[in-house]
Amino acid sequence: MNLNIKTGKVEMSHGSGGRAMAKLINELFIKHLDNPLLRQGNDGACFEVAAGRMVLSTDGHVISPLFFPGGDIGSLAVHGTVNDVAMSGARPLYLAAGFILEEGFALADLERIIISMANAAEAAGVSVACGDTKVVEQGKGDGVFITTTGVGVVPEGVNISGDKAQPGDAILISGSMGDHGVAILSKRENLTFETTIESDSAALNGLIAEMVTAVPTIHCLRDPTRGGLATTLNELAGQSGVGMQLDEAAILVKPQVAAACELLGLDPLYIANEGKLIAICPQDEAEKLLAIMRDHPLGKEAAIIGQVSADKHHLVQMQTRFGGQRVVDWLAGEQLPRIC
């Protein structure tokens, strides 16, 4: 008898290593994520490697809600790790995926997530080469958690790292800030508000491949996910031992995102993105890099937003749109709404 995907639920037996688990793996995971490595059916995926440098990265996904405007946990689990691998300038090749399923989770929802993962992987040009499934008792998970690990190869001559920013370098971003975080917030149970904003969740490896081909001297790439642009720039400033000076007017925040942040007392510079990147490159390459980014569908709204400076305190500062100057600090704790 086949799995009853329409009305069936995840049961403890689906994680027990027996026939039920084999069924789940064959009829859901292998069916949708199918590729030669996965079909080998071994404990590990075995593949040839190219000469040169490789990149390995891992990311756990615990998002709530699981389905949100512009994506779901499946596509996000692919994009998140593909992007983390690509931020070293690498070409991502394979993903490994670990699923922790909660007893009682609807198989129909699980199938939706796996199909979404398969589509995202295909679009990004990577395969899910191996995986693992565990089931936890009801109440001990949040539907589904997915951890993905990715490997990729770095093209020759590319040497990108968060500690390479130098005073005088230009700072670029690939588009508007805060879309993903606001899309998620809008669907949180205790906070439903209506917005047309969709998550920007996307695989950036295509954009990055074009960027590193045109400008192999890019110093840093990073995706401003949790903690947003502000936190990520502070990380880079600390890692490279430099300061940064930004121009607020150059940082695009969509009006819907700005409005939601205004309402909730949040700062869009601290809101998560899942399909945007920060690039830091020598000043004389900045215009060329900007043009390449704007030519790509995921970089149409790219902009140069500031410059790296020498600063022993590693402060990120910003000329405000209003005409003043301020620090753009690390996020302290969780970003919490203000009461009045």
Place this chain on the structure above:
Amino acid sequence: MKYVDEFRDQQQARAIAAAIAREARPERHYRLMEFCGGHTHAIFRYGVQDLMPANVEFVHGPGCPVCVLPIGRIDEAMQLVEKHGVILCTYGDMMRVPAGNRRSLMQARADGADIRMVYSTQDALKIARDNPNQQVVFFAIGFETTTPPTAVAIKQAQAEGLQNFSVFCNHVLTPAALGALLNAEQPVAVDAFLGPSHVSTVIGSRPYEQFAEHYGKPIVIAGFEPLDVMQSALMAIRMLNEGRCEVENEYSRAVSRDGNTKAQALVNEVFELRDSFEWRGLGLIPDSALKIRQEFVGFDAEKRFPVHAQPVTDIKGCECPAILRGQKKPLECKLFGTVCTPENPMGSCMVSSEGACAAYWSYGRFRNVPGDDQA
């Protein structure tokens, strides 16, 4: 964004800055106390000080409800959860405040206490409806702005017969705090006040008139957008130059002299004055806070659950009391930026993002970095 960008416009800011530079008399110094944390936040977030001449100085006031709530009240809220097993509903920015033993509600939640962050009193009511077998307490804090929604929740709970809902009331009153600053043994050394705006949408501008007249200090009811703050500073400077001590209303798009009389009536129906209430940094101030009236006593968490916290003194060396009274600036505190930062706040002004120390640290510390060797 409509109705927001207009109040953050750089051209307008330059025009007001030019007027201030023209009208501020070079031979005198203007000390303007912005009453609210909202003003302080705007000044630092937008860099308003950079547009002001050197002889116009902002002095930061006590108008941050999270900053002035004494630690003992948070300890009592914690007792409600940990001793009496209630679900505690609180506004987000109370969560991080270190209370007795430097433990915050956030940490109590990590230890298993059922503490829920809510965005409005309506969320708390819903939690009470959804959990009929558990007691739900709303941790009510804030100035007059947040008091009417609490009154509405209590009346709604009464109408619905919600037996498991009550309010831990910590609502405080701004005119009383202003009076305490002006009446203190060492009265605050400021020339004029930029007065509360959102509070005044409820209580109007009239309650401040007595202070302007009696103490000879001009007061401008000032909105929270950066242009509001600048325009209000200009209005205060003009009054000072002309020797007038009045209440003027810059925030006329939302505030009238009499305020929202319907909201005032509602608040009066549900709440009455406490004889006295402790303000962190300012001490005991008579008639400065509200308690729930006898008619609604069933919804008063303080009556329903016995709680009692030991008074907690502020950390030695912390200058928050003097900062909240406008007598010192954050940089004059030796804990600032060394042991006291937003990640590890020692005093109340660093705890809330609206506190003066947090604003200095998060937005303004490039001006004078602690430990820097600059003169």
